[in-house]
Amino acid sequence: xxxxTVNAGGLARDWALWLMVGLLLLSSALVWRDLxxxxxxxxxxxxxxxxxxxxxxxxxxxxxxxxxTGQPGNMQPLYFLxxxxxxxLIGRNAFLFRFLPSAIGLMVVALTYxxxxxxxxxxxxxxxxxxxxxxxxxxxxxxxxxxYSLLAALSLASAYFLVQGIxxxxxxxxxxFAITATLNFYNHFNSLFVLAAEGLAAGIWWLAMLTKVPxxxxxxxxxxxxxxxxxxxxxxxxxGLVRLIxxxxxxxxxxxxxxxxxxxxLTLPFLRAFLYKAGxxxxxxxxxxxxxxxxGLGAALYQREWFSLLLTLLWLALPFAVLSLVKSPRPFxxxxxxxxxxxxxxxxxxxxxxxxxxxxxxxxxxxxxxxxTVALAAGLALLFVLPLRTYYAQNRTVD
Numbered sequence: 546x547x548x549x550t551v552n553a554g555g556l557a558r559d560w561a562l563w564l565m566v567g568l569l570l571l572s573s574a575l576v577w578r579d580l581x582x583x584x585x586x587x588x589x590x591x592x593x594x595x596x597x598x599x600x601x602x603x604x605x606x607x608x609x610x611x612x613x614t615g616q617p618g619n620m621q622p623l624y625f626l627x628x629x630x631x632x633x634l635i636g637r638n639a640f641l642f643r644f645l646p647s648a649i650g651l652m653v654v655a656l657t658y659x660x661x662x663x664x665x666x667x668x669x670x671x672x673x674x675x676x677x678x679x680x681x682x683x684x685x686x687x688x689x690x691x692x693y694s695l696l697a698a699l700s701l702a703s704a705y706f707l708v709q710g711i712x713x714x715x716x717x718x719x720x721x722f723a724i725t726a727t728l729n730f731y732n733h734f735n736s737l738f739v740l741a742a743e744g745l746a747a748g749i750w751w752l753a754m755l756t757k758v759p760x761x762x763x764x765x766x767x768x769x770x771x772x773x774x775x776x777x778x779x780x781x782x783x784x785g786l787v788r789l790i791x792x793x794x795x796x797x798x799x800x801x802x803x804x805x806x807x808x809x810x811l812t813l814p815f816l817r818a819f820l821y822k823a824g825x826x827x828x829x830x831x832x833x834x835x836x837x838x839x840x841g842l843g844a845a846l847y848q849r850e851w852f853s854l855l856l857t858l859l860w861l862a863l864p865f866a867v868l869s870l871v872k873s874p875r876p877f878x879x880x881x882x883x884x885x886x887x888x889x890x891x892x893x894x895x896x897x898x899x900x901x902x903x904x905x906x907x908x909x910x911x912x913x914x915x916x917x918t919v920a921l922a923a924g925l926a927l928l929f930v931l932p933l934r935t936y937y938a939q940n941r942t943v944d
Contacts, residue, residue: 561667565658565674572654572678576647576687578937581640590642593690596625597632605629619792621785623732624692642690649694650687653887654678656701661891663708664853665841668898672922673891679929681824681936682879682886692733693883699729700739700884704856707743710774711750711852714767719774727781734789735881738864740778745863746856747771809868809877822879823886826932833925838889840896860888897921 596608609625612618628645635641657677661670677683686693706722709715726743729736751771758765809815817831825831845854864882901921905914 557667561671564671565655568654568658568671568674568678569651571675572651573647575678575684575933576650577640580643580647580688581638590690593625593628596620597629599629602626602629619734619789621692621731621733623728624695627695628690643688646690646694647687649698650683652698653683653687653694653701656698656705657887657891660701660705660708660888661894663705663712664857664891665845665850665895666898668918669891669894672894672897672918673887675922675926676890676894676929677887679926679933680886680890681826681932682822682883683824684933684936686880686883693880696729696733696736697883697887699725699732700736701887703729703739704743704860704888707747708853708856710770711747714770716770719770723774723777723781726778730778730782730785738867738882739860739884741867742856742859742863744775746852746859747775749855750852808870808872809865811865811869819879819882824929824932824936826935827928830928830932833928834890834893837893837896837900837925840900841892841894842896844895844899857888857892861885861892893925894922897925 596605599605599608605625606622609620609622610618631641631645654674654677658670658674661673663670683697686697703722703725706718706725710718710722726736726740729739751768754768758768820831820834825834842854842858845857864885868877868881898918901918902914904921905911905917
């Protein structure tokens with residue numbers, strides 16, 4: 546019996562691997578479809594060219610810290626430092642210019658699967674990766690030579706290592722978290738939303754673990770790894786935080802000038818507009834995704850997946866709460882929170898898998914549950930086709 550179980554587990558992993566290969570091929574086809582056929586997209590990519598067209602890395606670093614107007618900017622350097630070694634090969638080739646963010650966009654799909662698997666299980670990870678690959682927001686910013694796809698990738702990677710670190714307490718997971726969280730901070734300041742959600746979730750979990758130590762229901766050594774990882778992140782990010790505090794507040798994106806402060810109002814029209822701009826352009830698709838997210842929350846509560854639930858809720862809610870309290874000179878744009886939709890879609894995938902299991906349970910066979918889950922996933926994926934077609938058909942506006 547044990548040997549059969551091991552063989553079944555290995556077969557499931559093999560199938561998951563091949564399905565992920567298929568999803569990455571699908572994602573590459575969507576991202577590379579017209580990657581090199583468009584002209585440079587306005588201010589954002591022109592700003593990237595300005596920062597990269599420098600004689601050396603030090604000059605790139607200085608250009609990153611300055612706006613085109615000569616005033617201090619609040620962009621972070623990691624993406625531009627990664628792109629710079631490729632600059633001599635790029636010339637005026639748009640495909641090569643956008644190849645790095647497109648490759649990182651494929652990593653976003655893979656990391657969505659890994660995080661979904663860590664949070665909710667392999668099936669939810671696969672469905673979440675499929676939906677992320679089809680999401681117009683993900684495709685769009687994988688086709689733009691800016692730091693946004695890297696922001697999404699490093700955010701998902703840091704969350705994955707955090708979940709695994711809490712689960713296993715292995716040093717390699719805590720080291721992975723510290724490294725990816727730090728790199729994320731030096732890629733884009735909006736990563737502070739991610740770090741805040743991760744820190745609050747981990748802090749609550751750490752305190753809950755601490756209360757169990759005197760009763761010997763928790764090993765005290767498990768508290769050390771988490772604390773050490775977050776301390777390392779704090780120390781490594783300290784120079785960047787000092788720089789951030791000293792900057793004039795010019796908006797989230799670092800390229801805009803001063804203007805009237807604008808806040809985010811957490812209203813139903815705002816949330817629907819966010820979903821629309823992320824690529825959920827039809828009311829039916831919005832309703833389906835939100836309904837599945839609610840089912841996913843209910844399933845997590847029912848099965849007591851407490852840390853996964855805590856991290857997901859903070860990940861989805863905290864950035865919007867902060868933006869509603871802290872005003873910015875620039876209007877809100879969906880790319881500021883590009884790391885939110887993959888986690889939302891993974892939660893929806895959790896709900897879809899639970900619904901598939903419930904429907905399949907009527908047949909009282911594992912195969913029936915699998916068929917029901919695949920059918921629901923395929924149906925939901927088809928709803929993403931129209932927004933994708935609209936995205937490809939419309940003229941790309943200046944970003």
